[in-house]
Amino acid sequence: MYDFAIIGGGIVGLSTAMTLGKRYPDAQILILEKEGTWAFHQTGNNSGVIHSGVYYKPGSFKAKFCRDGATSMVQFCQEHNIDHEVCGKVIVATNEQELPRLENLYNRGLENGIKVKRITPEEVKEVEPHVKSVGGIRVYSTGIVNYKQVCLKYAEIIQKQGGDLRLNTKVLRIVPSGQIMVLETNNGNFETKFVINCAGLHSDRIAKLNNVDPKAKIVPFRGEYYELVPEKRYLVKTLIYPVPNPDFPFLGVHFTRMIDNSVHAGPNAVLSLKREGYTKTDFDLRDFAEVMTYPGFWKLAAKHADEGIKEIIRSFSKAAFVKSLQQLIPEIQAADVIPTHAGVRAQALMDDGKLVDDFLIIHGQNSINVCNAPSPAATSSLEIGKAIVAQIPEQSHLTCSVTA
Known part of the structure; x- marks a missing residue:
């Protein structure tokens, strides 16, 4: 019998499991991943950017998670000797018509508490000599990392916490049995008191298996x-972005x-x-x-x-x-x-x-379903894990660590 079962071994599922292990040191935690390796899909095929949060609507989960996540991700990489670099990026306007949108982006960055600076075309060339522009923004907190390495470290920490990590295990059905849920998989059945759905590309389907309508x-x-x-x-030299089309x-x-x-x-x-x-x-x-x-x-x-x-x-x-x-x-x-x-x-x-432009987290009976975790989910994974765990009802039968 498990206290928690996480479905999905991408960066959000692993971060959530790791955070759960810190909060409830004596909990029995299960992580199920249908592929043979961790971070096989979205996490393992993304651009490896530690995003700053400059694009996102002020006050949104995206903006807060990303700003805080950029800091916590760098700290995590430093603590665990994971290769990374805070190299910054430039966002450039390539014609005069884009300059008002560039200015809006600059102001949004300020609203989100990010260190940004307007730069001239000449200053753009000091950073990226081969770029042609009519103006730009320098964003200092953007970085790069290999998120597969981050996930492997998450998995290592979960294992040390006593978590049960199962690869090649696909959830086929979720059958309620009183207050317990039975996860029927291709590798046997697992009983759990609480399910956390972090299934990414299949998160809506897993939610429906658990009688939760994601409305999307x-x-x-x-x-x-x-x-x-x-x-x-x-x-x-670093990262070069255009002004996005709104x-x-x-x-x-x-x-x-x-x-x-x-x-x-x-x-x-x-x-x-x-x-x-x-x-x-x-x-x-x-x-x-x-x-x-x-x-x-x-x-x-x-x-x-x-x-x-x-x-x-x-x-x-x-x-x-x-x-x-x-x-x-x-x-x-x-x-x-x-x-x-x-x-x-x-x-x-x-x-x-x-x-759905922001994170979509839906509660079911004894379950939480992460039905939309868009970019910057990898950057924000530590913060998302904390937010998910904070939404789980207090488990009175488990010892809770106040330092989690």
């Missing part, structure tokens, strides 16, 4: 990247120097035909049918039809992708970039076509 559906969007060839990595829910293609010194360019954002579809040919009939029959998707598609078509063109045309990169670094040529891995974003979408 996960729609998968694939982000495709190119990588600079080694001899062209000198073109990017009418489109994604940030636009940008350049990211990774912790291994490679440089990734992208992503675009296209509908994935499979929830775990990392290539253009990946297809799952159930996943595809769910999206195609969901009214919210068609409302979203109609609203963003023009931008959506551009994203699809970039997906199939390297020339179009490179042209978008040239808006930031004009000297980039097609021969300078090669395809690299893609990631899939689990985006919660409402029936009315509105994207």
Whole structure:
């Protein structure tokens, strides 16, 4: 019998388990992951950025979690000797029409308590010599890290706490039995008093298995990247972002120097035909049918039809992708970039076509369901774990540590 069972071994699930272990040192904690390694999906395929929180609406969970998370993530990496770097980034306007949006972004950064600075085109070139701009913002707290390494450290800490970590274990059904829930899996059944759903791309389905209506559906969007060839990595020193289009829910293609010194360019954002579809040919009939029959998707598609078509063109045309990169670094040529891995974003979408823009955490009977954990979930993972654990009703049968 377990006190808590966490479904999902990505960075949010592992952080939650680790925080639970600190709060309740004598609790029996189970972590179930259907894949053979931790952080296999969203966490293991993201850009590795420690985000600052400059983009997010002041007062939102995203803004608070990200600002605090950037600090706690760096502290965690320092404490556990995980490779990371607080290199900062520039957000640049490439034409005069973008300058008012850049100013709004600067003010938002100030409202969110982030160290930001307006910089001239000449000052942009001092940071990133190959960027063409009409102005920019320097964001100092942005960093880079390998989140797989972070997750492996989380898992190591959980194991030392006495947690039971189970890979290759997929939850098939959740059967209530009085105050106990039975998790039926491909590797046997597990009884638990409390369930925490951190299943990412499948979080809405797991919620429904537990008789919880998330009021939203996960729609998968694939982000495709190119990588600079080694001899062209000198073109990017840190991280370079465009001014985002406020009418489109994604940030636009940008350049990211990774912790291994490679440089990734992208992503675009296209509908994935499979929830775990990392290539253009990946297809799952159930996943595809769910999206195609969901009214919210068609409302979203109609609203963003023009931008959506551009994203699809970039997906199939390297020339179009490179042209978008040239808006930031004009000297980039097609021969300078090669395809690299893609990631899939689990985006919660409402029936009315509105994207769930913030974290969506829904309570059920003896359960908590994290039904939307968008970027910056990796950056914010330590803070999200604390917030989830703080929402769990006090467990009187367990010893609670006040230092957790």
